[in-house]
Amino acid sequence: MAKQARAVQTRRSIVEAAASVFDDYGYERAAISEILRRAKVTKGALYFHFASKEAIAQAIMDEQTATVDLVEDGSPLQSLVDGGQQFAFALRHDSMARAGTRLSIEGVFLGGPHPWSDWIAATSRMLELGKERGEVLPQVDPLVSAEVIVASFTGIQLISEANSGRADLRERVAQMWRHILPSIAHPGVIVHIKPEGRVDLAAQALERERQEAEEAEESAAGAAPVGAAVGAAVGESVGASVGAAG
Known part of the structure; x- marks a missing residue:
């Protein structure tokens, strides 16, 4: 369960970071390296969730x-x-x-x-x-x-x-x-x-931010110990490697 929560959070971090990069640079000039930097994830983790830059862009548009x-x-x-x-x-x-x-x-x-x-x-x-x-x-x-x-x-x-x-x-x-x-x-x-x-759009936005913060706290509280977290990260990297090999 903790592994799944970590995977969901990793995917979310990638999408949000990519959104900021696409917003700043557009599709053609958006670099995977910059998305990785802003998301603070490994290349293996990114490719575990998304096969390509195109797939990330489609997730944002959806x-x-x-x-x-x-x-x-x-x-x-x-x-x-x-x-x-x-x-x-x-x-x-x-x-x-x-x-x-x-x-x-x-x-x-x-x-x-x-x-x-x-x-x-x-x-x-x-x-x-x-x-x-x-x-x-x-x-x-x-x-x-x-x-x-x-x-x-x-x-x-x-x-x-x-x-x-x-x-x-x-x-x-x-x-x-x-x-x-x-x-x-x-x-x-x-x-x-x-x-x-x-x-009241400002109040609505604040309420949405409050709910997201509460969800993040609940996710963090239910996270596994460091060893399990490392295992999840390794799993993402291995999955990416297998996907790339296929």
């Missing part, structure tokens, strides 16, 4: 959508707005979100799905739910509108990054919604939507 929580209870449109503001906040404070976005913009498809497909699918689902609940106009095509929303957000965050380092991104996203909502939502619904979001 994970970036986890920074947004689209709540299906209540108003689907308000949930979409809140989700956009959550991601705008994450782009300023979370290297995972920034790295995933940079990889997507650079066109790092890695043989997997289109990098925006998860965002488009999630947005389309919420718009469909909005139609069912009478918030979204009946003539709206959820998929087409989802693509417009995701594309608009992408362009806006790039402009915000260039102009202010994303310091004004949340207000720009609110402006985006003020322009888009009249074309997709019933007029009676729009007056109840808050384009700036209804979530």
